[in-house]
Amino acid sequence: xxxxxxxxxxxxxxxxxxxxxxxxxxxxxxxxxxxxxxxxxxxxxxxxxxxxxxxxxxxxxxxxxxxxxxxxxxxxxxxxxxxxxxxxxxxxxxxxxxxxxxxxxxxxxxxxxxxxxxxxxxxxxxxxxxxxxxxxxxxxxxxxxxxxxxxxxxxxxxxxxxxxxxxxxxxxxxxxxxxxxxxxxxxxxxxxxxxxxxxxxxxxxxxx
Ligand code: PRP
Ligand code: URA
Numbered sequence: 001x002x003x004x005x006x007x008x009x010x011x012x013x014x015x016x017x018x019x020x021x022x023x024x025x026x027x028x029x030x031x032x033x034x035x036x037x038x039x040x041x042x043x044x045x046x047x048x049x050x051x052x053x054x055x056x057x058x059x060x061x062x063x064x065x066x067x068x069x070x071x072x073x074x075x076x077x078x079x080x081x082x083x084x085x086x087x088x089x090x091x092x093x094x095x096x097x098x099x100x101x102x103x104x105x106x107x108x109x110x111x112x113x114x115x116x117x118x119x120x121x122x123x124x125x126x127x128x129x130x131x132x133x134x135x136x137x138x139x140x141x142x143x144x145x146x147x148x149x150x151x152x153x154x155x156x157x158x159x160x161x162x163x164x165x166x167x168x169x170x171x172x173x174x175x176x177x178x179x180x181x182x183x184x185x186x187x188x189x190x191x192x193x194x195x196x197x198x199x200x201x202x203x204x205x206x207x208x
Contacts, residue, residue, distance in 0.1 A: 003166055003178040006042055011035060011181050018159070019197045025206040029082055032131055032159065032204060035181050036086030039157040043127060043179045044091075068093035072124045076101055076142050077114060080129040082204035083157065087129065095124065099142045103134075108191040110138040115145060122150035131200040133158040133180065134193050136165030140172045147173075159200075160184055162193045 014031045017023050023031075049064035071094040075081045080099075088094065100114025118124070126146055133139055133156075143154055154176045156169070161180040164187050169178060184193045192198070202208040 001170055001174055001177055003161065003170075003180055003183065004042065005183060006035075006038060006179065006181045008038075011038065015160075015182055019195060021198065023203075025203065028203050032082040032200075033086035033089070035159055036083035036129065036157065037090050039083075039159075039179045039181065040087050040090050040127070043155050043157060043177075047125075066091070069095070070124050071095070072097050072118055072121065072126045074099055074117070074126055074128045074142070074146065076128065076130040076138055078102075079131050079200040079204055082200065083129040083131060083159070087127070094127075097121070097126075099128075099145060101138045101142060103138065103191070105190075108135055108137065110141045112141065112145070117146075117149060121146065122152060124151070125153045126151045126155070128154060128156045130156075131159040131204075132193060132196070133161040133165040133169065133178070134187055134191055135162075136168035136172075139165065139169050143169075143173045143176055155179065160193055160196060162187050 018031050047066055051062055052065055054063050068091050071091055073087050073094050074097040075084045077100040095118035097117035101110040101112055104111055128142055156176055156178045158180045160182050162184055184196055186194050188194050
């Protein structure tokens with residue numbers, strides 16, 4: 001599946017601030033949340049709606065609403081949690097699952113350390129969050145775990161994606177739509193996205 005890229009001048013402006021190494025933790029975290037909200041709007045632009053009747057201050061009328069409870073947001077720890085605030089702001093009643101993965105610095109292979117999902121994952125729409133899609137290993141393993149658990153409808157939201165990760169993800173999980181704010185040039189020899197923004201987890205949590 002081809003990635004859907006949120007190409008927009010304001011997002012480019014926000015990405016410029018994220019990429020700048022002088023940007024501090026507070027602003028970095030806020031912008032990650034803002035872009036995550038916008039990715040969520042895009043990912044749900046054709047979501048199924050239910051008709052219901054309400055009363056405006058003027059009259060009764062039929063409106064269309066999402067079933068918020070059917071959505072599960074799944075941040076990949078740690079950096080994915082930086083996107084969570086932005087999604088909860090727009091769909092506050094969604095359920096939240098967590099997948100703990102970190103990349104082994106030498107092999108670049110993801111190592112699992114946590115997995116917790118809400119019930120009935122097979123009946124829900126799952127939106128996986130991670131700001132960085134680099135080699136694709138973490139995204140692929142997280143999605144495989146969700147599928148083993150029964151998840152059928154999965155979307156993946158990232159802020160910056162590398163062509164290498166996009167290719168691998170679409171080969172292994174062709175049914176999963178990727179929404180990203182940007183596709184960068186490549187990976188460097190230690191698996192970082194170029195030009196990228198550095199280590200997303202460290203910049204969100206101020207750990208370096
Ligand atoms: C980063 C990022 C992704 C992963 C992407 O996490 O948040 O999860 O790397 O790389 P990949 O596509 O090559 O798998 P990291 O392992 O640094 O853990 P952290 O979020 O705890 O900092
Ligand atoms: N993880 C990050 O946080 N940044 C990268 O550039 C690649 C993986």
